[in-house]
Amino acid sequence: MDQTHRHSTTLGVDIRALRRARGLTLQQLADALGRSVGWLSQVERDLSEPGIDDLRALAKTLDVSISTLFSNAPSPAHEAGRIVRSEARRPIGPGDVGLREELLSPDLTDDFEMVHSTFLPGASLPETVTRPTQEVGYLIAGQLDIEIGGHLFTLQPGDSFRIKGEPFRWANPYKATALAVWVIAPPVY
Known part of the structure; x- marks a missing residue:
C-alpha cells in the first residue's frame, strides 16, 4: 500500500x-x-x-x-525524508530581487542545505553579502555574473564556484533565466 x-x-x-x-x-x-x-x-x-x-x-x-x-506537499511514506519531487519543493528566501529559491534537501536538519536557484533576466543582488558559510554552486542554464571576494566572474552552464565566508553578490544582466544548484553549509534557511 x-x-x-x-x-x-x-x-x-x-x-x-x-x-x-x-x-x-x-x-x-x-x-x-x-x-x-x-x-x-x-x-x-x-x-x-x-x-x-x-x-x-x-x-x-x-x-x-x-x-x-511550511512543510512541502505530502509524500508517499517510503519517500518521506529521502525524496523531494520537483512539484513538492519548498520555496525559501525572501523571493525578491528576481531570485526564486527552492529547497532541494528533504528538510533543514542536515549539516548543509541544497537549493535550486532561478535568477530572472535583469535581476541582481545590489549589495554584497557575507555569510559564515561555505557554499558551492553549479550553473545549469543561462549565464550568471558573480563577484566573490572582489573578483568578478561570468559563469556559463557547467561552471561551478565556491564561496568560503567571503563577500559576494550576483547579477543576471542577460536575456535568459539562469538556473543554479547551491549547497550551503551550515544551512541559512
Whole structure:
C-alpha cells in the first residue's frame, strides 16, 4: 500500500534545526519571541502548534521567510525524508530581487542545505553579502555574473564556484533565466 502523509520532518524539527544553525539556545529564542522556554520546547517537539502571529515572529527572528516554515506537499511514506519531487519543493528566501529559491534537501536538519536557484533576466543582488558559510554552486542554464571576494566572474552552464565566508553578490544582466544548484553549509534557511 502506498500511503501518503505529511513530510516526516515537522515544523518543530525545522524550527529546532534553524535555531541551532543560528547558534541560539531555547532560552535566547524564547526571550526574543517573548514566549516561555516551555512553550518553545513544546513547539519544537510538535506538542504545540504555533499560531500565525507566532510563525511570523519565528520567521523574523530566525531570518527566514514565513514560507520556509511550511512543510512541502505530502509524500508517499517510503519517500518521506529521502525524496523531494520537483512539484513538492519548498520555496525559501525572501523571493525578491528576481531570485526564486527552492529547497532541494528533504528538510533543514542536515549539516548543509541544497537549493535550486532561478535568477530572472535583469535581476541582481545590489549589495554584497557575507555569510559564515561555505557554499558551492553549479550553473545549469543561462549565464550568471558573480563577484566573490572582489573578483568578478561570468559563469556559463557547467561552471561551478565556491564561496568560503567571503563577500559576494550576483547579477543576471542577460536575456535568459539562469538556473543554479547551491549547497550551503551550515544551512541559512
